[in-house]
Amino acid sequence: MHLCDALLILFLFPLYNGLNPTCPRKCNCDSTRAVECYRIIEIPRELPSTIRRIYISHSKIKQLQISDFSRMSGLEELILACSGTESVEINTFKSLDKLKTLELWKNKIKHIPTSLPPSLEVLKLGDNSLSILLDSDFDGLKNLRVLDVQNNMILALSFSILYSLCNLQSLTLDGNNMESVSGSLKLFKLKYMSMENNKLHSFSANLFAPLQNLQLLNLNGNFLTKVPLDLPKSLLSLKLERNQLKMIRFQDLLLWFYNETCAQLVLFLLRLPDTLTRLDLKGNNIQEVGEQELKNLKQLQVLNLRNNNISALNCSVLEFLPRLRYLYLDGNPWNCTCDLLGTRRVLMAKGTEVKGGLCSVPAESQGESWMSSKKFLQLCEDHLQSAEKGKEIGKKMNTDDFSSLRANVDDYYYDYEID
Ligand SMILES: *[C@@H]1O[C@H](CO)[C@@H](O)[C@H](O)[C@H]1NC(C)=O
Ligand SMILES: *[C@@H]1O[C@H](CO)[C@@H](O)[C@H](O)[C@H]1NC(C)=O
Numbered sequence: 001m002h003l004c005d006a007l008l009i010l011f012l013f014p015l016y017n018g019l020n021p022t023c024p025r026k027c028n029c030d031s032t033r034a035v036e037c038y039r040i041i042e043i044p045r046e047l048p049s050t051i052r053r054i055y056i057s058h059s060k061i062k063q064l065q066i067s068d069f070s071r072m073s074g075l076e077e078l079i080l081a082c083s084g085t086e087s088v089e090i091n092t093f094k095s096l097d098k099l100k101t102l103e104l105w106k107n108k109i110k111h112i113p114t115s116l117p118p119s120l121e122v123l124k125l126g127d128n129s130l131s132i133l134l135d136s137d138f139d140g141l142k143n144l145r146v147l148d149v150q151n152n153m154i155l156a157l158s159f160s161i162l163y164s165l166c167n168l169q170s171l172t173l174d175g176n177n178m179e180s181v182s183g184s185l186k187l188f189k190l191k192y193m194s195m196e197n198n199k200l201h202s203f204s205a206n207l208f209a210p211l212q213n214l215q216l217l218n219l220n221g222n223f224l225t226k227v228p229l230d231l232p233k234s235l236l237s238l239k240l241e242r243n244q245l246k247m248i249r250f251q252d253l254l255l256w257f258y259n260e261t262c263a264q265l266v267l268f269l270l271r272l273p274d275t276l277t278r279l280d281l282k283g284n285n286i287q288e289v290g291e292q293e294l295k296n297l298k299q300l301q302v303l304n305l306r307n308n309n310i311s312a313l314n315c316s317v318l319e320f321l322p323r324l325r326y327l328y329l330d331g332n333p334w335n336c337t338c339d340l341l342g343t344r345r346v347l348m349a350k351g352t353e354v355k356g357g358l359c360s361v362p363a364e365s366q367g368e369s370w371m372s373s374k375k376f377l378q379l380c381e382d383h384l385q386s387a388e389k390g391k392e393i394g395k396k397m398n399t400d401d402f403s404s405l406r407a408n409v410d411d412y413y414y415d416y417e418i419d
């Protein structure tokens, strides 16, 4: 369904249309001083000055003007979508000092409206034609919590222009073809940052370090060859799908801590933040996962390694992930040596749900899953027996476990998706 059509359905709340003699044509009004209009060609003149919320979509309103809103001093929320709007007259929203939400998405707007009121908390301008953001665009917006400019035409951005957004919690820059970002990100309240589907190759050193409340960082669909070096300790979820990572080499990572008292970055630890619960590395070109790399991730519950180039996984890697619940391994060319039995054993003992793991080589195991295939186990029978005689397979494998290993051969193989 088209985004704009979805919106249309969303807007059909219970209404008093027709019963309310003051409600403008093609609009529905409700008792909470909200109005919803579609297929109109101008902002209705006859709206009461007490109106709080206006929703407009599927309309043709080329320009917004000061006179459209000048009487509406109580306006808190304006959503105007899918209406072909190209421009907004200077100072149109300036005097609306109760305005908290301004959403103008799916239009043709080229510039962020000027002189937005300091009351504004949510600004969404996705799917427009913005190509440049200026620091004057955000002047004084100290209450802004959400800024969404996804799917525009912003090719480069200096974060320094966002300096006045001291309460910003969510920043969405997806789908802009940005090749570079610069400046510093001193957004201490930011919790969610997304730059999916751009063309970013790298970041300047310590870009993310000051974001001491950042919980989710989405960098999917870029050209990154390295994991950023400076992730804050607050991070819970890191998304790096569809990039160009070749190796996970987390041991090189520096973790920085921003000390607000002395306004300085302090080297804190030498790993990915130990708060991470979810790490998405799908669709890169990772060949190797070393145990050192994942050593500190004691909270990690979801590890997504789908669609990479991994052929082996040493079971000692998993020892460092005590809470791992979901492991995605499909779309990798597994080399099913019997060493994988040790890894399998550790995963079963943890109760981790594993998706994928089909063998590419050797020929006799091809298409079998090293997690669930009986045939694979049988092929390794000899290996098992010699192990039973005392040879250790991985650190966790001890001989008492072999019976449970066999009993689990026919375990139901779960298919699952979580998101
Ligand atoms: C920040 O730095 C100051 C001065 O060096 C120090 O006294 C303070 O303990 C530091 N704060 C934290 C949270 O580490
Ligand atoms: C995948 O890894 C193998 C070595 O295991 C290497 O020969 C091959 O070039 C890699 N594939 C890609 C697409 O990089």
Ligand SMILES: *[C@@H]1O[C@H](CO)[C@@H](O)[C@H](O)[C@H]1NC(C)=O
Pocket (backbone or CB within 6 Å): 314, 315, 316, 339
């Ligand atoms: C797994 O890693 C451990 C520790 O680094 C090493 O001793 C062992 O040989 C590795 N096993 C395989 C099959 O590579």
Ligand SMILES: *[C@@H]1O[C@H](CO)[C@@H](O)[C@H](O)[C@H]1NC(C)=O
Pocket (backbone or CB within 6 Å): 311, 335, 337, 361
């Ligand atoms: C699979 O692993 C074995 C043992 O490490 C190795 O000898 C063999 O060359 C590997 N096969 C491929 C296709 O990488």
